[in-house]
Amino acid sequence: MSRVLVTGIGAVTSAGTGREALWNALCDGGAPATSSTPVAPPGLPAADPVLLAPMATPPAQEYLGRRGIRVLSPESKAFAIAAVAACRDAGLPTRWECEPTVGVAAGTTTAGLADYVELLATRLDLGVERVNPAQGPQTGLNAPAATASIFTGAGGPNLTLSTGRAASADALAASARAVHAGEATVMLAGGVQTLTYPEVYARRGVDPRFGTVDRARPLDRERAGAVPGEAAVVLALESADAAARRRAVVLAEVVGTGAAMGPATGAGSVSAARRAVDQALAAAGATPDEVDAVFVSACGDPGLDATEATVVGQLWGDRVPVCAVQGRLGDCAGAAGAVQAAAAVLALHAQRLPGTAGHHEPDPALPALRLPTAPRDEALRQVLVLCTDPHGHASALLLAAPASGGPAPDPAGPRRTAAAGDPPASA
Amino acid sequence: MPGLIEQPLGQRVGAPSAAPGRRRVVVTGLGVVTPIGSGAEEFFSAAVAGTVGTDRITLFDTADCLTHQGGEVRDWPRPPHQDAYGQLSRSESFALSAVRMALLDAGLLTEGDLARGPGPADVGPRLGGAYRPERVGVALGIVIGNRPGLEASLRDLHRGRVPTAPITAHDPARVAGLPARAFGLWGPNMVFPTACAAGNTAIAQAADAIAQGRADAMVAGGTDELSEAMFLMFNSFRALAPEAVQPFDRHRRGLMLGEGAGALLLESEERALARGARVYAVVAGHGGYSDAHHMTAPHPAGLGAARSMRAALDMAGLEPGEVSFVSAHGTGTPANDDAEAVALREVFGDLPVPVTACKSLLGHAQGAAGAIAAVACALAIRDAVVPPIGNTLEPEYDLDLVLKEARRMPVRVALNNAFGFGGNNCCVVFTAPDARTPTPAPAGNDRTGGTGATGATGRPGRSNEGER
Known part of the structure; x- marks a missing residue:
């Protein structure tokens, strides 16, 4: 069985395109919706306007070429761009010929929704003959992962998961298992989330305040809800042997995963999140004391933030720093886990922890946490990523700096791994 | 809690199939909702009789469309609005029913458990004592899942009316989340929208969760409902059959959309035998490889399909000659059946393996299709009978199709194929409970190469789009 390394990151977020843009934004602090x-x-x-953290629109041709991009949905295009960017960042090819050892996995809850609704609306408004056949294939939740496989030629496992805000963390976990088991040597894994008319309409039917918060305040006593965020983030997960053979720069190692389900609210949701964390730690043979930072998915939602604060409080109290990147990038929902994981990998790589934008005053109703608001150097051996969903899903990833576990030795000789403090490379 | 957690990612213990700690996974409960019957026995007896369940669609207006038929589950009560869950969509309702059936069939849930109602504050547990709730999970595959639940509200909006109830159908996670909440299944909870391969994907991933120790039992399968938007999409592709689904027939004209749900209760063989459970079949292997080719057209050489079949057989430690029958994806579209025939030829060569295709009876139940076919595979093993393909009169390929009537034969190994848009493919091998397969080959040490386009029967000049 192979160890699972992170060798590249591709990111399209409200901060721009590329992991450097992501890292700089996280370290620079907040931005209004x-x-x-x-x-x-x-x-x-x-629809009424929405306050959100919108995804950048990178030049698709630069990443995907010209052919076939016109009919892609925004989700498919962004995820495929992120996949190609991750390959470039990792020094991997960006095009294979239906290569069975390279797979793709995406977490998303919204992919294809706008196209789905538009098919029906077109018939209602204009007649069945005006339904656009080119739009149909993009209606599926699987379209982003499928598009990435088609554009990169990744013919290995292809997965899409839709487990709410845990979706992309679950996609990363499933991908790590695939690499670990030898089902693939590379998995391009992450998530994508956009905000379109039907999602806004449905969400506002349940919560009229959706999309009206101008600044997210994770874990803050004045938090009043999330700022919706859009993102497409892909991590290149690679077997240690394959990475060693090509002398890849190693950013981090995936050493543990965990997932659980619980009731939507209250003690049950805390229990599910705790079980996910416990599983990730146990899978790595680690104890809570070996975790140097926690990247939570807290986004300013009163209930969700409380769940995560309770779990962190139970395990770490105020001993380890906590970071909530949704304060800067918005609540990227199905892509949240990938955004957090990318941030955690970059933190491990730089041995530096971003601050939590939007957090000003601790909530006395929550357990006391150590929540830096400005970036600071930290000695980071292992960091935990925790994603929870208001409907009960929870997923956790434990990531380690390369030096703390060490990839498989390269039989061909010395291999360059990232040193602490190395600046992140451009995507 | 050694043995109850996932194997450490950093531990080198060998490939999963050969890993000493990997548990055998068995099927001990079945639940199914289809156009030809709900419940395993009603469904399978109708399938064995070759009952065709496709008919004129009544759920939405098809008057201005090119075709009008589909596989609709008739007389299904309109799903209610529930205080705890909101408005249920048909697919959510199908899933809840199929999961309930599978739990009851496996003896993990009793009518007495159901009569007691939900636990306090919707936290369960409702299950009997065989397993702790956090060790039992749910994995379901979908194509669109509950999205058709949006359609009524959109029609209202278009007419200028304000929908009265909050819309919940934008959240696909509900599809597996609702059964978890209803029955207190707090283990791994997964929704796989891997197109029409989704039912098999869910079964494969659930089996892995048990085999690797992340769960003791999983309800796995798929659910989907007839959707006006999806009908419009296939209508625009001109990929719908006007009168009948005819897999592998020379005159086949396309697929028919369908709906339903299939659920299999999977558990570790050791635990199942310890509690005296009846075992239908063993989930012996699975494989999933992408075509990486086109959003709607299958790879013309069936590349991903052939790789997936081979990987599933490798994981099961079986040779193609040991397969009793193949449950084909068999949509009845020219392109799918071409590609699948090529892939079958690639894997099985001249071996005379019987092939059936239940979409001829049910229509294409999308994310549920693979799961419903998996239920049929388990029952075929139990009853030693392979259901027939309906409607196919003039086979185009040199395949041993099970036509006209069911074939009574010993079934030791069933290979279940499921392929989807975007190149999603997943194949699952089921074996008889008493079948002892040899030590499986390590995953990754596969025979997925060598799938050249020998014997391709692609149709020059014909578009393959929209024909999965």
Whole structure:
């Protein structure tokens, strides 16, 4: 069985494109939400504007070429760009010929939703003959992972997971298992999330305040809800042997994963999150004392933040620093775990912890946590990523700096691994 | 708690199939909702009789479309709005029913448990004492899942009416989340929207969760419902059959959309035998490889399909000649059946392996299709009978198709194929409970290469789009 290394990151977030842009934004602090009006499908009433952290729009041709990109949904395009960017960052090819050892996995809860609704709305408003066949294939939740495999030629395992805010952490965990088991030598894994008309409409039907918060305040006493975020983030997970053979720069190692389900609220949701963390630690043979930072998915939501604060409080109290990147990048929902994992990998790589943007005053109703608001150097051996969903899903990843576990030795000779403090390379 | 957690990622213990700690996974409960019957016995007796369940669609208006038929589950009560869950979609309702059936069938849930109602504050546990709730999970595959639940509200909006109830169908995680909440299944909870391979993906991933010790039992399968938007999509592709689904027939004209759910209760063989459970079959192997080719057209040489079949057989430690029958994806579209025939030829060569395709009876139940076919595989092993393909009269390929009537034969090994848009493929091998397969080959040490396009029967000049 192979150890699982992170050798590249591709990121399209509200901070821009590339991992350098992501890292700089996390270290630079907060940014206000942007007002945007979702485009209504034909014949449907306009939606009120939404405050969100919108995804950048990178030049698709630069990453994907010209052929076939016109018909892609925004989710598919962004995820495929992130996949190619991750390959470039890792020094991997960006194009294989249906290579069975390279796979793709995406977490998402919204992919294809806008196209799905537009198919129906087009018929209602314009007639069945106006339904666009080119739009159909993008209606599926699997379209981003499929698109990435088609554009990169990754013919290995291809997975999509839709487990709420845990989706992309679950996709990373499933990918780590695939590499670990030898089912693939490389998995391009992460998540993608966009915010479109039907999602806004549905969410506002349940919570009229959705998309009205101008600044996220994770774990803050004044928190009043999340700022929705958009992102597409992909990590290149690679077997240690394969990485060693090509002398890849190693950013981090995936050493443990855990996932659990629980009731939507209360003690049950805390129990599920705790079980996910315990599993990840146990899978790595680690104790809580060996964790040097926790990247939570807290986004300013009163209940969700409380769940995560309780779990962190139970295991670490205020002994380890906590980082909530959603304060800067918005609540990227199905992509949240990938965003957090990318941030955690970059922190391990730089031995530096970003601050939590938007957090000003601790909530006295929550356990006392150590929550830096500005970036600071930290000795980071292992960091934990925790994602929870208001409907009960929880997923945890334990990531380690290369030096703490060490990839498989290269039989061909010395191999360059990232040194603590090395600046992140450009994507 | 050694043995109860996932194997450490950093530990070198050998490939999963050969790993000493990997547990055998068995099927001990079945639940199914289909157009030809709900419940394992009603469904399978209708399938063995070759009952065709496709008919005119009544759920939405098809008057201005090119075709009008599909595999609709008739007389299914309109799913209720529930205080705890909100408005249920049909696919969520199908899933809840199929999961309930599988739990009851496996003896993990009793009518008495159900009569007691939900636990306090919807936290369960409702299950009897065989397993702790956090050791039992749910994995379901979907294509669109509950999204059709949006359609009524969208129609209202288009007419200028404000929908009265909050919309919940935008959240696909509900599909597996609701059964977890309803029955107190707090183990791994997964939703796999891997297109029409999704039912098999869920079974494969659930089996791995048990084999690797992340769960003791999993309810695995798939669910989907007839959707106007999906019908419009296939209508625009001109990929729908007007009158009948005819897999592998020379005159086949396309697929018919369908709906339903299939659920299999999987558990470790050791635990199942310890509690005296009836075992239908063993989940012996699975394989999933992408085509990396096109969003709607299958790889013309069936590359991902052939790799997936080979990987599933490798994991099971079986040779192609040991397969009793193949449950084909068999949608009845020209392109899918071409590619699948090529892939079958690639894997099985001249071996005379019987092939059936239940979409001829049910239509294409999308994310549920692989799971419903998996239920049929388990029952075929139990009853030693392979259901027939309906409607196919003039086979195009040199395959041993099970036509006209069911074939009574010993079934030791069933290979279940499921392929989908975007090149998603997943194949699962089921074996008889008493079948002892040799030590499996390590995963990764596969025979997935060598799938050249020999014997390709692609149709020059014909578009393959939209024909999965």
